[in-house]
Amino acid sequence: MSKIMQAAPNTQRAVPKIKQAAVIGAGVMGAAIAGHLANVGIRTTLLDIVPRELSDKEKAKGLTLEDRAVRNRLAQAGKDRLQKEKPSPLYHKRVADLITVGNLEDDLDRLKEADWIIEAVVENLQIKQSLFSQIEKVWTPGTVVSSNTSGISIEKMVSGCSEDFRSHFLGTHFFNPPRYMKLLEIIPTSDTKPEIVDEMKAFAESVLGKGVVLAKDTPNFIANRIGVYGLLITLQKMMEEGLGPDEVDAVTGRAMGRPKSATFRTLDLVGLDTFVHVADNVRENVDDPEEQKAFEVPEVLRKMVANGWLGTKSDQGFFKKVKGEKGKEIHALDLQTMEYRPRKKLKAPSLEMAKRAKSLPEQLKALVYAKDPAGELAWYITKKVLLYSAARIPEIADDIVSVDRAMKWGFNWELGPFEIWDAIGVEKSVARMREEGETIPLLVEELLASGAKSFYEKSPMEVKAFQIGGRFSEVEEHEKVISLAQLKEQGKVIHSNRGASLIDIGDDVACLEFHSPKNAIAGDIIQMINTAVKEVSANYRGLVIGNQGGNFCVGANLMLILMEAQDQNWPELDLMVRQFQKTMGSLRYMDKPVVAAPFAMTLGGGVEISLPCDRIQAAAETYMGLVEPGVGLIPGGGGNKEMLIRWTEGIDPKDTMALRSVVNKIFEIIGTAKVATSAMEAKEYKFIREYDGITINQDHLIYDAKQVVLALEKAGYRPPLPKKIPVVGETGYNTLRLGAYGLLQSGYISDHDYKIATKLAYVLAGGTLPEGTLVDEQYLLDIEREAFLSLAGEPKSQQRMQYMLAKNKPLRN
Template sequence: MAKIKRAAVIGAGVMGAAIAGHLANAGIRTLLLDIVPRELSEKEKAAGLSLADKSVRNRLARTGVERLYKEKPAPLFHRRVAERIELGNLEDDLPRLAEMDWVVEAVVENLSIKQDLFARIEKVWQSGTIISSNTSGISIQNMVKACSPEFRSHFLGTHFFNPPRYMKLLEIIPTKDTDASIVAEMKAFAEDVLGKGVVFAKDTPNFIANRIGVYGLAITFQKMLEEGLGPDEVDAVTGRAMGRPKSATFRTLDLVGLDTFIHVSDNVRENVDDPAEKQAFSIPELLRTMVDKGWLGAKSGQGFFKKVKGEKGSEILALDPATGEYRPRKKLKAPSLEMAKRAKSKSEQLQALVYADDVAGRLAWHITKKVLLYSAARIPEIADDIVSVDRAMRWGFNWDLGPFEVWDAIGVEKSVARMRAEGETIPPLVEELLAKGATSFYQQQLDHDRAFYLGGQFRQVEEHPKSISLARLKQQGKVVQSNSGASLIDIGDEVLCLEFHSPNNAIGTDIIQMVNTAVKEVSTNWRGLVIGNQGSHFCVGANLMLILMEAQDQNWPELDLMVRQFQKTMGSLRTMDRPVVVAPFGMNLGGGVEISLPADRMQASAETYMGLVETGVGLIPGGGGNKEMLLRLTADIDPRDSIRLQNSVNKVFETIAMAKVSTSAAEAEEYGYLRKGIDGVSINQDHLLYDAKEQVLALARTGYRPPEPQKIPVVGETGYYTLRLGAYSMLQSGYISEHDYKIADKLAYVLSGGTVPAGTLVDEQYLLDIEREAFLSLAGEPKSQQRMQHMLTKKKPLRN
């Protein structure tokens, strides 16, 4: 793993540039190459350039990097990481591949072009450099069949999913010639440095995820046409109701691109022998007609859906397959969809849907049945085991459950009996499982480890040594304390983890109680505390409904007590005599940030979207967030340095007043939520709790002492008026409303320390008191209550 420090990506198209971007995200210096342009652009002609100029020769690589700055969602953690990408071209810079540790090919999906490229690469290649192809389905072995045995021993497939920054799956496809040590090295590098979930695939058409995923899309398309349904009606079934992404089937196809889907589907059809499978991947005439018309999906502005402007604003229309015209979207209604929504588990959800005798249930059953049978029939052709298939579909297509996990969820015996009754052929793997007397593909063993069926027996599912599963630890009886909102779990090495499990991980009285319990328990019996969980997001903030109810009832003593307790509890985390490390990931907003800031360290996921967003609901941070941000940004400032002090306070004011939310851990560092050189970042979220625990242990080993209470320099009255002036200018320009200005005024007062003289050193409790007063004052404002109500009902901020 340590060997891969420099990489090259060949091909600066959408995928190649994005791979280079993610390598840069991971700290890898990367050379991005593409062909030399044969003609000057109009801009180059106007600048008087020639085809010999370096900027012209590197134009395609430069264009690829420039695209990274514009794409949404952003391929880069931060714009500055692109500085790690060096531009070049395949004529001038090909010899530099000898300097690289890893070379990734990402050129057009054409076998002969790839073969020619690898022949050229081999001429400059140095033994030890790993070479891989990012193809989505072309034979890996055939690409290098004319190359030397040594070159082939260093060659394999590395299929990234798009966009590489966000998609967890990396399919590694070794050939019969690939050196086993290189396969192991690439797996470790991909998991630990690139943050990927690795699945080993066979060198078969479209590998694992695209083979099964595209099959599922194809049979769904065919069923839509048979049933006379529209894409909007089908998507109502094949999205969250079936444990798939919200984009479901046809919105996914629009995002992928209909031309891309046809290319990937044709690749399977042309490279398999089974007539039934060829037929399954045949492209319906409607789809080819759409592509011929240029209706490619999102990239062309229309596909199965089309956004238009009408009298009432923008509207999304759906394609009517029967007429080929667009129409208003329809909402499919079926009892099974409502039952699935109310289900308490994924198993109950799927069973409520697939066994229902209504239009949604029949559609869901047909799609599920076909995908399960196809997946089982493809083992061991595309993968050696069911775990690889399930992980590929979860990580590559964002399914909640992989095919064999779905089969267990709906009941193997029950579903197979129905399949047989419907005349389906049951694959040998499934027949063998049932013949052995087993009723599921996965089992929980006595030690609570997960086992999967393979070759007539159940074998333990291998997990990465840095993967800590809180669910498994709970099964093993490692819960020390628990209530409705949080649990304390023994994660080993005398370290406890405080896990949130309230709805949306929102902070309420139950979580506050468990934080206080954690402080006492850890101080007495443990080496340290990790605050982390494995929900969808770390924490969406405080329980807004509770705050609104108390404010509407004008129960100010109770609300004041709640805020005091929250502040006091956060303070106890800061002063506890054992190290505390918080492990945020995903959304970490409002109160979630306030529970993170007092910790000794944060170990954040690279994908952490962190922000003090209280102004969006008419409030300011009330749990010590203002004070903690001031502590961070003024820690090394001399109180007499008024200019530097004011600039730092201005930055805090802007960050909180504008409710800035980071789009990555790198940006969270820029905003001051994370501290450079102090807080850590885990690029692989599966390793987050392990990395946080290691931080705790490192602090404990070095004789941990809690921080002393600090005096904080404030900008005082003059700084307050400076902040107010900035907010007033925004009001006058129409950028903010009158109520926004009122909120900004309260925030300015707190962050400046009130009306004390500039440079005054105040204690932490003083800032907490004026923060709490401002919070309560705003909670009583009718317009703030309107904002809270709107957020709770509409899930978006109100501008009033």
């Protein structure tokens, strides 16, 4: 049994207890891996080499090469960088305290304490081999050791090590940045114990929140092998057609179900030097002349690297920010002149048709089968990537599912290659490929010969994927994955309307799923919440509020609010807000436990739906904020009241200093529209309470929320009793208003900001009551609603709402 499994609990799927880790190499990836280990509570030692010369700053301080600060400089720089980078690699700056720095000469013995040792040094086989021989000298038998290499042979790295060491060694290729990128490729060698692979897969999924694919020890593994190939053939095609990177990106982004950064913006973000290195690694390590040719880097790209045009990190690559008449503009590189020019988009009917498609398969078919420049480009790129992916099985992976997941999790594609093939039609696309003289891979020939028409067979109960040998096998999912879409196909919908559905997720627990456009709250969602309260109260053990869309909820339907305000339909708008407030109250005092499962953008009304719930089980990547001031309003669905309940809990109403302090804090959080950058930071703002849960792997979120419901019910759940809430009253109101006036006078806020701030101050202070007065919830809801309606009638608030709807960013008027 391996060291990390000795303390593992007896569960259905044993997850190893890794309490301490060590990362060797404090560069961009090494430090970021250490940062993510710290994110999930693992104490981590970060080591790097000892500098051979002093920096100017060290000389000025009179330090020598023997001083610890100098010897640990590189590791310390890696740790410091984590606290400065944006977006942050850390859930919260305080997690950096879990990282201890050192160096490979003084601190190698610290590796004895680690449950997992990760190598992340320079991509050089000889250096890695030398390092692993050093590691083995202090290695505690049973400890897992891995390399984060992006393409060097895992087997060769430890070829000189003992059999026992090799049996505990494997590749763990994180994608950058490790906090945000889901993919982790695990690459075992022929010597790696199978149980080590299983343990590390379970750990990465459950503790690190990763999507794991098992890859083979081949150049660049799965995602980079296919992804780099696709980027290179796109670059080659662009040059053949005389197109610009901006024109190509108009086709290869959202239109093809890929990220907005498309091809060349992605290359700029990755770094052209890094890309060239990865491409060269494949070309130098494959035997097929045709494949070697495919991975040849065009001379223009090498010239860009030689010029130092490396992309975002050097402020220019395929794109460059320049000063224009309207401020900063983004210009694109003209590969013919090697000069930058204003951006332009490739215009084609197929792109417009793709935009109007109702589903991604329809969108892809509209694009790749179109006979216009955009369609021809999309077809060529798609064709080449599909053929290449199929031809690489079983070389790089044993199954199509691993390839599809690698591309979705590592490159953020909406569909993997074989899912794309199914979407555009295997028979139709292969027929065209044959006409164009392409060689069809054996895997595809076997599929068609079997009589099957797609790589995946889907039914309400299961999904099967085609395998080499002409058979289909079930696609395995983690036991904590609950698919709401699949449950709906199985007929588990209890109630449904246009905006939301109530779904039976098993064990007598229901899930309220939003599915309105952008999950914005309107009357249909409010109606379904009320339906859910009645249904669950009568027939279920509890309720989860969650969904599996792009974001949990971006707030109320702003267009609806604006239209009613512009029409001065105040009775209707008042009724809407009253209904929202009343519905949130029904969630708070329901006789069955309610657990919210927020994730990603959880803004405005999305926060107000979460706050009254008995518990919140949030995804680690949850960005919560009461952002209404950005659109000229204040929270109107009970958000102010709920924040007062949370922040004043346990405070003696007579302790006016403590009361003022927390109300000032709430005023700052809401007034400045603070958005937490993680669930951990959301706890700091008390959007999430200390006893609420955080799920690292978002795929497990609904499952985890359901377990919280069941635990509350089993413990004999009783709904909370209404509480009186202490307010700071007129004295506190004047203090808050005075602070806002100071900001106005200093030019930090506008007149309209000040108006919003005074309305917010009035609500949070509880009006002009005596300080320390205890009020009921309805009193606070009434003054909150009045303030909301008053601001909705302000022309400048309506301008802010219009601007947000048009530009998707706040207007400061």
